[in-house]
Amino acid sequence: MTAVTADRIASAANAYAVARRLADGFAVGAARRDRERELPYREIDDLAASGLLAITVPADLGGPDLPPSAVAEVVRILAAADPNIAQIPHSHFVYVNLLRLAGSPEQQRRYLGRVLGGSRIANAQSERTGATVAEIATTVRPDGGRFRVDGVKYYCTGSLFADVLAVLTRLEDPDGTSGLTPGEYIAYLPAETPGVRIIDDWNGIGQRTTGSGTVRFDGALIDRDQLVERSAAVRAPTGYGAFAQLLHVAIDTGIARGALTAATEFVRTKSRPWFEAGVERAVDDPLLIQRFGELAVAVAAAEATLSAAGKAVDRAVAVTGHDHTNSGAAVDVSASAGAGAAADRIAAASLSVATAKALADRAATEVSSALFEVGGTRSAAADLNLHHFWRNARTHTLHDPVRWKYQHIGRSLLHDVPPPLHGVI
Numbered sequence: 001m002t003a004v005t006a007d008r009i010a011s012a013a014n015a016y017a018v019a020r021r022l023a024d025g026f027a028v029g030a031a032r033r034d035r036e037r038e039l040p041y042r043e044i045d046d047l048a049a050s051g052l053l054a055i056t057v058p059a060d061l062g063g064p065d066l067p068p069s070a071v072a073e074v075v076r077i078l079a080a081a082d083p084n085i086a087q088i089p090h091s092h093f094v095y096v097n098l099l100r101l102a103g104s105p106e107q108q109r110r111y112l113g114r115v116l117g118g119s120r121i122a123n124a125q126s127e128r129t130g131a132t133v134a135e136i137a138t139t140v141r142p143d144g145g146r147f148r149v150d151g152v153k154y155y156c157t158g159s160l161f162a163d164v165l166a167v168l169t170r171l172e173d174p175d176g177t178s179g180l181t182p183g184e185y186i187a188y189l190p191a192e193t194p195g196v197r198i199i200d201d202w203n204g205i206g207q208r209t210t211g212s213g214t215v216r217f218d219g220a221l222i223d224r225d226q227l228v229e230r231s232a233a234v235r236a237p238t239g240y241g242a243f244a245q246l247l248h249v250a251i252d253t254g255i256a257r258g259a260l261t262a263a264t265e266f267v268r269t270k271s272r273p274w275f276e277a278g279v280e281r282a283v284d285d286p287l288l289i290q291r292f293g294e295l296a297v298a299v300a301a302a303e304a305t306l307s308a309a310g311k312a313v314d315r316a317v318a319v320t321g322h323d324h325t326n327s328g329a330a331v332d333v334s335a336s337a338g339a340g341a342a343a344d345r346i347a348a349a350s351l352s353v354a355t356a357k358a359l360a361d362r363a364a365t366e367v368s369s370a371l372f373e374v375g376g377t378r379s380a381a382a383d384l385n386l387h388h389f390w391r392n393a394r395t396h397t398l399h400d401p402v403r404w405k406y407q408h409i410g411r412s413l414l415h416d417v418p419p420p421l422h423g424v425i
Contacts, residue, residue: 006118006228007051008062011291012070018050019074023081030082034388037208039200043085044161046356048118056096068317069245069310072250076306079254080261083392086251088158091123095166098186101240102232103127107225111164111188121188122126122154122162124215134422138217140169140185140227142178147227149187149195149220159198160211162191167217168230184230187222195220206388206395228323234423239316241423245353246306246313248399252360253302255396259368259389260299264292266375266386282376291374295367302356302363309349309356316342316349347418350425354405361402364393374396400424 009015026043035038047053051076057063071093079086096115099108114120129137129152139149149169159165167187171180191198195218202212232239271282280287319342368389370381379386408419419425 004045004118006049006054006116008116009051009064009066010062012066012073015052015055015064015066015074016077018052019077022050022052023044023077025103026078027081027084030084031385031388033082033209034084034392034416035385039160039209039211040082040085040088041081041161044120046086047085047089048120053092053118053120054112054116054184056093056100057116058108061108061112062116063112067369068239068246068313069307070248071243072306072310075247075250076303077252077259080258081254082260083251083396084207086244086254087207087210087396088122088161089120090244090247090251091125091166092110092121093247094240095121095123095188097240097243098166098228098230098233099188102230103228103240104116107188107228110225112394114163119163120158120161121157121164121166122156122211123189124156124159124165124167124217126153126155127151129156136168136170136184138167138169139172140187140222141172143219143221144225145179146221147187149189149217149222151217153215153217154226155202155212156198156212156215158210159191159213159215161198164188165191165196165215167215178224180227181229181231186228186230188226188228189220189222193220193222206391206393210390222346225313235344235421237421239313239346239349241421241425242313242316242346242353244423245350245357245400245425246309248324248396249306249309249353249356252357252364252393252398253306255389255393256299256302256360256363256367259364259371259393260295262386262389263295263367263371263374264372266306266379267292270378271374272378291370295370298359298363298366299409302360305352305356305359309352312345312349312352316345319345343418347412350419351409351412354409354419354425357400358402358405358409361397364397365390368393370420385394400425 055066059065075086099111123400127137140149169185169187171182197216199214201214256347267282273279273282273285277285411417
């Protein structure tokens with residue numbers, strides 16, 4: 001485990017203040033880190049020590065238990081400064097949430113207690129061998145009195161900085177000796193577990209310092225209490241997918257704001273006016289003023305829909321509830337707020353997040369490209385590395401294609417069909 005002593009966040013306002021303080025420092029070296037592919041080890045240490053990684057730990061376990069909207073705002077603040085740093089803890093928050101929804105009380109105490117101390121979780125989820133991303137080849141199977149994990153994962157964001165890897169596996173147990181229900185499991189295992197190899201081979205055009213490389217598992221041995229069945233979170237109306245997607249929206253929205261801020265500063269301090277404008281300063285060019293107004297509206301719309309989506313996810317999570325003292329699984333909504341009402345709020349949250357994702361995707365890519373349109377030739381100088389905004393936007397927006405967001409929104413409107421429960425909407 002990383003040797004840090006984490007502060008405790010007391011409230012959402014406290015979290016925002018800490019995030020803004022960190023963001024001010026992160027922004028200073030963001031372009032340099034991208035250009036030189038300088039991995040942000042020190043910055044992630046600072047993030048862990050700040051207590052922000054523990055803001056979703058339940059109150060009865062010692063955490064502030066902040067709602068999804070607050071987590072999204074923290075991520076947005078960080079992403080406006082450096083979206084690489086903002087994306088690194090994305091899967092950390094997602095797999096903390098999975099523990100809340102599907103982990104046993106003992107697993108919650110064990111892992112979330114470590115999170116309170118500054119421990120970091122990263123994903124080992126995506127694969128390349130299946131016909132689609134939904135097919136999982138990595139296996140977990142009984143091995144004596146333990147279990148072994150074998151497979152290869154790609155795009156493992158944050159793995160280079162992680163204390164714990166959350167590995168998506170498929171149970172392989174034809175003889176039924178494990179006593180486990182067939183299906184998908186998340187294996188929580190220390191990053192230094194024998195048989196685990198983390199490879200720094202991520203070479204994307206953007207988000208270059210997220211540590212999103214390959215992780216190989218070759219007979220990594222784990223115990224039964226390191227396995228969490230995934231179905232309790234993703235095969236029921238829990239808001240699991242809406243929360244995960246909300247954080248992606250926050251990253252894209254932050255990129256849009258960061259690009260607009262950089263464009264504004266560049267035009268104010270470095271751009272020359274076009275001679276036909278008949279003005280002495282670029283900021284007085286009426287066509288530039290018009291274009292900045294359009295870009296500002298796009299960013300404000302993305303931020304507003306992110307906020308609305310966050311509140312919708314808050315409402316959905318409040319309806320489903322969570323029991324930290326009994327089974328460790330999500331509360332049976334049929335016995336509390338009513339299954340129908342809960343399912344409706346979960347569906348509404350997913351659609352609200354999908355709407356926000358569509359707008360954030362557009363704002364991030366448009367504004368980061370328009371930065372050069374409004375900045376002029378000088379802004380294209382390679383040493384400035386202003387194109388890292390566009391490369392980051394273009395790379396991150398490839399997560400969970402927006403075209404399918406429109407499909408689910410349209411089907412809901414025309415056919416009254418709720419979005420699917422597969423964890424990515």
